[in-house]
Structures are given as C-alpha cells and as structure tokens.
Amino acid sequence: MNAHPLRKQIEEIVKLTDEEFDFVLEHFQKKAFKKHQIVLHEGDYAPFDFFVVKGLMRVSRLDSDGKEHILQFGMENWWITDAEAFHHKTKSTLMVDCLEDTQTLSLTLENKEKLSRALPKMQTFFFKKTTNGYIALQKRILCFLSSNANDRYHNLLTLYPGLIQRVPKAMIASYLGVTRETLSRLTKIEA
Amino acid sequence: MNAHPLRKQIEEIVKLTDEEFDFVLEHFQKKAFKKHQIVLHEGDYAPFDFFVVKGLMRVSRLDSDGKEHILQFGMENWWITDAEAFHHKTKSTLMVDCLEDTQTLSLTLENKEKLSRALPKMQTFFFKKTTNGYIALQKRILCFLSSNANDRYHNLLTLYPGLIQRVPKAMIASYLGVTRETLSRLTKIEA
DNA sequence: TGCCCAACAGGACATTTGTCAAAGATCTGA
DNA sequence: TCAGATCTTTGACAAATGTCCTGTTGGGCA
DSSP: OOOOHHHHHHHTTSOOOHHHHHHHHHTOEEEEEOTTOEEEOTTSBOOOEEEEEESOEEEEEEOTTSOEEEEEEEOTTOEESOHHHHHHTOBOSSEEEESSOEEEEEEOHHHHHHHHHHOHHHHHHHHHHHHHHHHHHHHHHHHHHHOOHHHHHHHHHHHOTTHHHHSOHHHHHHHHTSOHHHHHHHHHHHO | OOOOHHHHHHHTTSOOOHHHHHHHHTTOEEEEEOTTOEEEOTTSBOOOEEEEEESOEEEEEEOTTSOEEEEEEEOTTOEESOHHHHHHTOBOSSEEEESSOEEEEEEOHHHHHHHHHHOHHHHHHHHHHHHHHHHHHHHHHHHHHHOOHHHHHHHHHHHOTTHHHHSOHHHHHHHHTSOHHHHHHHHHHHO
C-alpha cells in the first residue's frame, strides 16, 4: 500500500483510521506553484502553513543591504511558512518562494485550530511537530555557536544529503551564513 | 492583588479560575538551587522542565575543545531545560546550572501531559509557548545570518536589557558566539 | 543552433574575529 | 580586611571570512 505522504508523517506520531484521515484532508487545500513563483511576499499576511508534497520551497529575508538570507528550505514532507506571521496573524517580514515546481497541501490557522479541537490526536501531532522543530532550531543555533563555516557545511551535508543536489551553492552559503566565495573555497579544499 | 507569576504568565494566554490554577500548581514541584549548582549534568536524563520563579539559570554545552557555548539563559518567568532530552526522554547533551540562587517550579513530562489532558486550556498554553519559542529561535538564527558580532550584541541589549547587569560579559560573549576579547573590543568603541 | 544569463571558481586585498600572553580590575569568602 | 580567585581589558599577531573583481562554464530558451 502506498500511503499518502501526509498520512505517513502523521502516523509516525498518532494512528488514524481511513475516515479520520479523510476528515483531516478536508481541512487542507491543494495548491500548486511554479518554479520562481513567490508564494508569500514580505508585508503580506501569511494565510497558510504549507505541507510540501512535491518540490522545493524556501523562506528568506532581504536585509537592508539587499542581501538575501535563507532561514529554511522546504523539501518533500516539510512544513513551511513564516511562522510568526502565520501564528500571530501579522504581516510577514519574510518571503516564501519556490525553487522548483511545487505541489502543497495548505492549511489555514483556523482549520488547524478546528482540526485540533475536533481530533485531539491532531493536536498531539501538531504539538510534537512544533516541539521537534524547536529542538532542530536549537541544534542549528548550537552549530552557529560552536562551528566554523566548514563544519557547518559538513553538518548540513550529513543532515540533508539530498539538498545540495537541488539547490545552487550560493543559496547553501546563504543558509549557512557565509558568502558564496567562502563556501566555494571550502569545497575546493576537499579535492 | 498579587498574582502568582506562573498564573500571570498562563493568563496572558488562557483564563483560569482559582480552582483551576490550584489544580495546575499541584502538578509542579518546588525546587530551589544554589548559585553554581548544576541542575542537569550532561549525560543524565532531564526529568524536569523548570519555570524560574526567582534567580537565573543557563543551558550550555562544552565542545570537544573544552569551550563552553551558552544556548540559553533563564531569568524570572522563563522556562528552561534541555528540550530534546526532556521531550524525547534521552540523555542530555547539555548542562543546566544556576548563575544565582534560584527557585523553580518543576514539571515532569508525565505531569505536563496529564495536565494537558485534564485541562485543555493548559494544552493551549503549552502549545502557544512552544510556538512562541520556535519563533524566537528563528529570529535568533536570522540574527546569526545577517548580523555581525556588534549588531548581535546590541540586539541582545534591547531584547533583554536586564540580562547584562546579571551575567559576566564572558557569558554574554559565549551566548553571542564570539570570544570575550571580541566582545570587550566592541564595548570599548562605545566610549 | 546559438545566444545569454545564472552559476561557479579563483585572485588580490580589506576587515573581522580568534589566539595567546599579560596586566588591571573586581568580587568574594575566610 | 585581605588574599586568592574570577573577570575584564589590551596588545600583537594569526586565521577566517568578506569584498570586489575577472573569467569560465554550462544549461535554458528564443
């Protein structure tokens, strides 16, 4: 059997009947985007949290010097949005766009809360996902505190081996907090 | 009326009756620690999430070179623990200790879950706190991506103005991911 | 097909930050 | 109160990283 990717992810945490999963799915909207399409502009509200079914998105911010900083990539089975704008219903300070043609399941905050109330198992799921996300961010911060650019790069390689094949190195550099020139020099040493 | 600090924090998110708050409190244990006391050793399990009533704690890690990296400070009304060890019931890779004599309200994972089941409002509270924590960590990462040591320092000053009075500068440096010499040079320029 | 642009590598130099060593300053407990 | 411990500052130098630039490559699109 070929389970739905969202169902597979949910069932790593809580088990669902077929009826329950259908009910869950009713709260999502299918949305597809083209490569380079901007899904959320800075300054807009963030009506959706996106579950990536297929494709690749990113969250980034432009600083005052016009430099781009990548906060997060979202490959298949990742959730991606501007968390602050989404949860606080404020205007976004970040941008979400697509690095590939992308299909998503999109969830509004209202439907997320409705779903959590109707199906406590889903509240558990969302809570554990958020907790795990928190832990992952802590690890990324520890990486900034204790590692130089080279170590951060190799940490990223082992953490998300598929990513580097799909993303220009300049963006990897931006995610790591270094310039593309610095990253280029690091990878040179390997050879 | 002089509300309990924990109650005050909870009621910023959900309202409680006196009975409900008493019920909440029953799930916590009062624990007090001395300055310099290690509350959680690396390698130990993390049985508690601590709500700091009075005092100051920190979470840190020693890297392989023996250098100390501070992941988080916990002043009054902060929650502090090794999140990964606490939630996953694994052995801690971090250390929690006290920078001042500290009084806490300590919560086990079992009691946290019990409380969440018994009082859905508390589940909402914990969920929102975790979400806000996630957002705060994202901001700290963006700060690492886009700011140099000087900007990160001033960001910290405006974010937690009280902290610098209570913490040695070497620890501030460690939290910012720079050496104490670098931080010392930054603050010199001010004058 | 051929052109163009994004991506990448590399050099030369500037700036930031780290390292090591030492000297002051401040705190703290007996 | 004093003496040791801790914390902070400072200087000289090294290493890491950023900036600006140029040239090459290779793939996508008219």
